[in-house]
Amino acid sequence: MSLQPTQHPISAPLERKALAVELTDMLREIILEGELSPGEKVPEKALTERFGVSRTPLREAMKVLAAEGLIDLVPNRGAFIASQTEEELSDLFPVLASLEGLAGELAAAAASEAQIAEIRRLTQALRTSHEEADRPTYFAINQAIHAAILEASGNECLRRTHALVAYRIQRARYQANLTQRRWTEAVSEHERIAEALVARDAGGLGQLMKAHMLNKLHSIIAG
Known part of the structure; x- marks a missing residue:
């Protein structure tokens, strides 16, 4: 599934914590609205380009969403949108x-x-x-x-x-x-x-x- 241009560009500069919170909120919204499908690999490169951030804050956001059950982090494979049975x-x-x-x-x-x-x-x-x-x-x-x-x-x-x-x-x-x-x-x-x-x-x-x-x-x- 292709990603659409974000309607919520991240303002700069932001402190690291504020950036992580804002990025987490936006990534959560993308998942909840079905822009990324269950089982789909999280497109890290596309997301860093979309939000204008490095991989580090993106991965911090993914860890938060993994704790919420929205993302599965698979060792040596990457992050995937969680499926629920x-x-x-x-x-x-x-x-x-x-x-x-x-x-x-x-x-x-x-x-x-x-x-x-x-x-x-x-x-x-x-x-x-x-x-x-x-x-x-x-x-x-x-x-x-x-x-x-x-x-x-x-x-x-x-x-x-x-x-x-x-x-x-x-x-x-x-x-x-x-x-x-x-x-x-x-x-x-x-x-x-x-x-x-x-x-x-x-x-x-x-x-x-x-x-x-x-x-x-x-x-x-x-x-």
């Missing part, structure tokens, strides 16, 4: 669903009115991005909503545990919304989640969050 996803999604369900239950009790208002605003923006068929914006807002609910739960241990699992399946979560039917269903699910949060319905919100994540799994497996 149905079995692996079937193991990971129920764990993430349970964590999100717990986050919903806690957030219903702990969320401030300001946090609830922000999640409602994000949900409205999610609907708009769907109506405009803006999938990258939709995904970013989707992630922001889930992050906001985790934040509202007030449980730092839960947030960190969730992040460890979420990183490993974020490409699958992104691609789960490719079909129009699933995309529309997901928006409606988010709206019901926001309604349950406003009502501070802990049990209902927990179940909605869990079901939302399991529905993503079903849509991925269904293909």
